[in-house]
Amino acid sequence: MTAAGNKLIKSAERTLAYARGEVQKGFIAHVPDDVDVKSIRNKLKLTQPEFSLRFGFDVRAVQDWEQKRRQPERAARILLTVIAREPEAVNRALSH
Numbered sequence: 779m780t781a782a783g784n785k786l787i788k789s790a791e792r793t794l795a796y797a798r799g800e801v802q803k804g805f806i807a808h809v810p811d812d813v814d815v816k817s818i819r820n821k822l823k824l825t826q827p828e829f830s831l832r833f834g835f836d837v838r839a840v841q842d843w844e845q846k847r848r849q850p851e852r853a854a855r856i857l858l859t860v861i862a863r864e865p866e867a868v869n870r871a872l873s874h
Contacts, residue, residue: 783871815843
């Protein structure tokens with residue numbers, strides 16, 4: 779894995795530790811309550827199956843999120859926020 783990928787994973791792990799209450803000071807993660815999954819996917823010009831495959835989501839979950847039948851869990855909202863801002867970093871981190 780690349781240095782950028784390792785850095786991204788460590789950052790996500792620190793964010794999750796903070797969210798779980800394991801870290802009390804330092805970086806404070808802002809996790810949005812709502813994420814516009816369809817907007818993120820459309821910006822990347824990906825179909826639902828392509829988006830799901832590229833980022834490891836179940837296609838039914840993406841469909842449910844986009845139709846507002848379900849809300850992404852906190853960890854998924856964190857990943858979706860990173861995808862929205864730095865999709866290439868996530869691509870690098872998740873590629874083989």
